Amino acid sequence: MTLQNDRLLRAFARQPVDRTPVWLMRQAGRYLPEYRATRAVAGSFMGLATNPELACEVTLQPLRRFDLDAAILFSDILTIPDAMGLGLSFETGEGPRFARPVRNAADIARLAVPDMETELRYVMDAVRLIRRELGGKVPLIGFSGSPFTLACYMVEGGGSDNFARVKALALDDPAALHRLLDVVTESVIAYLAAQRAAGAQALMVFDTWGGMLSPHLGKGNAPYLEELAASGAEGLGVDWTVSLADARSRTGGKVAIQGNLDPSTLYASPDAIRREVRRTLDSYGHGPGHVFNLGHGLSPDMDPEHVRVLVDAVHEFSARSQP
């Protein structure tokens, strides 16, 4: 099946494109009334994520509304620990929760890499179904949380203001944390490989919590662009606290740059949104290697019509400025 719109893949390969490709983190989500309707049918977030037909439906919803250049698998970054037996749930307004967090070396020793085609089959089934339903219209992005981010959630049992438990573990029993990171890393590699085999055409690793580490304990993002550009990834997502011009010059053309409009821009007027889109495109400048995105995901209280203004402005302004 031929891919009709390959802007995203070309941009990640740093090849010329006719318009800057654009997709948005959480483009399938609660800001869309049709998402909320499907979510109500599913009964719970995990009910939605583990049902390939419904996950496919919500993945495709934003593409029916907006001229987006990619679909992204509807799922959650915490499916791997859930498949490891930690018992994932989402309480309303509370974020993710694990019924059985891992707290010590004994808990960690019991963990094993999940089988991708049985314990995580629902993800691979969703990838296969979405690929079929997309019919080559745009590429499908698969994803995983980073090993460190998954380890944080697994040790804390959910989100955290200060990551007290995982930081105490890092200082008091670094060998145990390394074993945890090893089994999670193996799982992430297997998970992304399985998504690729099932049909995902691009893969993204979300390192939500890497930025809270000290330099001697690990890596964030904006302070570490040079190191991350050498990681082997084709592209690097950055948020709005760094300018695209800086990110581009600091990574020296070795990777594509994805980002980085502040999502709160969507609370401003359409005129301001268009102005900020243009500023973001100008900040990257001419030449290949830019994938337009937000610096963080869309929020439930955002106006879908403002999202349309953003997507259309990316194409309008970048088409003008192509050579």
Next chain:
Amino acid sequence: MTLQNDRLLRAFARQPVDRTPVWLMRQAGRYLPEYRATRAVAGSFMGLATNPELACEVTLQPLRRFDLDAAILFSDILTIPDAMGLGLSFETGEGPRFARPVRNAADIARLAVPDMETELRYVMDAVRLIRRELGGKVPLIGFSGSPFTLACYMVEGGGSDNFARVKALALDDPAALHRLLDVVTESVIAYLAAQRAAGAQALMVFDTWGGMLSPHLGKGNAPYLEELAASGAEGLGVDWTVSLADARSRTGGKVAIQGNLDPSTLYASPDAIRREVRRTLDSYGHGPGHVFNLGHGLSPDMDPEHVRVLVDAVHEFSARSQP
């Protein structure tokens, strides 16, 4: 009255000291049982902050327990907007709330610089009383929120995940936001000058939310150390996402550096705390200009005995390493 311990002031002046001075953000706070007892007497957080005798009492409590090199006024960064009539309260577990946030140009036009010796007299009375009670033992630090941080809270009406309202205002009516920043800046200057006149021997500006801005809208911290070093401040506080060695070399000896132990280190064992204190001191290296602190405040669930380990380790290791 002679100051018996002037390590803090000497370090900020980048003069040699016999041991690295140490104080801790939120050293007067809920992790101390004696604080919780005084807070219960006061009835509410604002009841405590607006009562000079009780504010003095909780300011002095950590100095009775630990060998700290400075006291910091017990107060809140939001006293200025409260004095402007916004109606500050703290709901349990909810953080600060304003009854009357400012949302538009009309709200902003009604704001005026508060009178420091009437509307904020309780703060100045607390400063005078604490100075008297300290009897020259250690210097007293006064403080204010930064104009931008205060403006964020005033527009949002409290804390925020995404600062939707203030960012929309910045994009849709920048002139109104500038007027807000002007009146708040004037107030902050008057507030700090009044604290100095009342006896504060050092002044700190907390820019809690500056880091969430795009480079073209404003300033964060770690990415902007060079610019901040030219601000006229004697010292710069940094968090643990930048190393002290980096912060020191990037600011070229123009300012003292305050920081930067990750407060979550206090959840680890005493051995690990001592190791991390030593690493932090080593990261700054020899020579004057270091004020030891955390990169963020203490949390209510921290163990006072671990705080003692930290404070004592700073003095022990830095005394050894002085020439």
